[in-house]
Amino acid sequence: MTDDAGRIGRLTELLMRALDDELAPGEREEFERVLVDNPELAAEWKRLSRLKEVTTNMNLRNPPEEMWAGYWTSVYSRFERGLAWVLVSIGAIVVGSWGAWQFVQDLMADADLPMFVKWSILALLVGLVMLLVSVLRHRLFVSRSDPYKEIER
């Protein structure tokens, strides 16, 4: 049976409902009748009942009390840090752009440097920026359009 078959056989459905105490009125008698007539199903019922018994006796472990006490503070800190990163990013972009512009102006105004060196440095910088933008754009595109992102590998 595939994970997402979306439907299971009637016997299996009864078995599951019985395990989870979700049988509709009247289904209990039907299930008990089927169980008597079908030894394979009875064996599976026994096997899955044992599993149910094990899981019924287990719980998710509670975290330490201190975690709950600091929970919302951490949520607030995360939000604050997110905002801080946005501001830092904006500031870095503005300052970086301004610095780059100043650098280019100084470079072009430097009379001692030969012209081919100036243009080579400019080409190098522009190339690096283009590479960076290209990689970032590609990563963004892949993360948004990956058709297999919900698939367990």
Add this chain to the structure above:
Amino acid sequence: MQRCYYAALGMVGSPQDAEDLSQEAFVRAFRARERLDPERPFYPWLYQILRRLCYNFTRDITSRRRKLERAGSWLVAEASVRASVNDPERVRATEALRERLEGAIGDLPMAQREVFVLKEFEGLKYREIAELLDVPIGTVMSRLYAARQRLAARLEGLE
């Protein structure tokens, strides 16, 4: 917040990561608050954000490695069972069973694991799980059945 934490714990199996992911879900929910329909219940909407985070987390190779490093015990035998077991042999057997179950749940495909945890540890009805995941009840039952088959096979021979 507790419900969100436990849902994440069931999906990723690490208390520390469950805390991180559930908190991140609240942050993202706050940022996306204008998309929340006030006519509809909040938790299913939050849960969709949380499960996306958890799916991405378990898919990511780096976090898988981190998950293995952090893998600790995230299940616990019920207090009544612990109290009734005074025999050291039985205590060891219960611990072995818990460890085996944790490992087996951890190896389930995420879609099966999610349904199994919601049913067994959060005690939701099929209908409630179907609504939460936005899938038909038949899909919930088939995923749960597949999960149980795998887990029962893994626990065979262990008492």
